[in-house]
Amino acid sequence: MPKNLLSYKNIIFDFGGVIINIDYNLTTAAFRKMGLDNFDKFFSKAQQKQLFDQYEKGLISTEQFRTEIQSVFHVKPSDHDIISAWNAMLLDLPQERLDLLKRLKETHRTFLLSNTNEIHIETIYDMLAKKMGIATLDEYFEKIYFSYEMKMRKPDEEIFKHVLSENGLIASETLFIDDSPQHIEGAKKVGIQTYYLDVAKESILDIF
16 A cells, blocks of 8 residues: 555546446447447557547537447447447446545545546436436535546646646645556656556545
């Protein structure tokens, strides 16, 4: 176990995998079932092609995103099928993690920094509203940063510098928790302290 994680003044959390459970393989399987056998070559946790980068940076619209995906199929799937397959990776958000986030916000400056997109956030917020009566995640963090709204994404240094600068955070006093090694490396480059969360072995409930 590294330095006591509670000793940092500021904590920046990743979203997918760290707070909400996700399984990229389910989306790959859903697209494969629709006839796109090599979807995993286009998108995975470790890497993704330009289309997905552009969508996560908000550089293309949801309509453009759907159209581009449809273009690689021999038989064009419906918009509904595309969205359903894209959302297949989204699982649950345990109440215990939300309770932890609320407690941490009382003693620390906490932030959410996520590479995500319009479809996923709309779907997640709809799920939270229906299942948990929560409209947004705003009450759990001082500020939320979504890549598609910022026009930048992890692991690029600029996104970490932006969060530090906008909130007056000192990098050495700031902890970043993520389940993607490449994002951890990006944060380290700007001096942010990091914790790689191996979601196959632990959750944020285990480290705080």
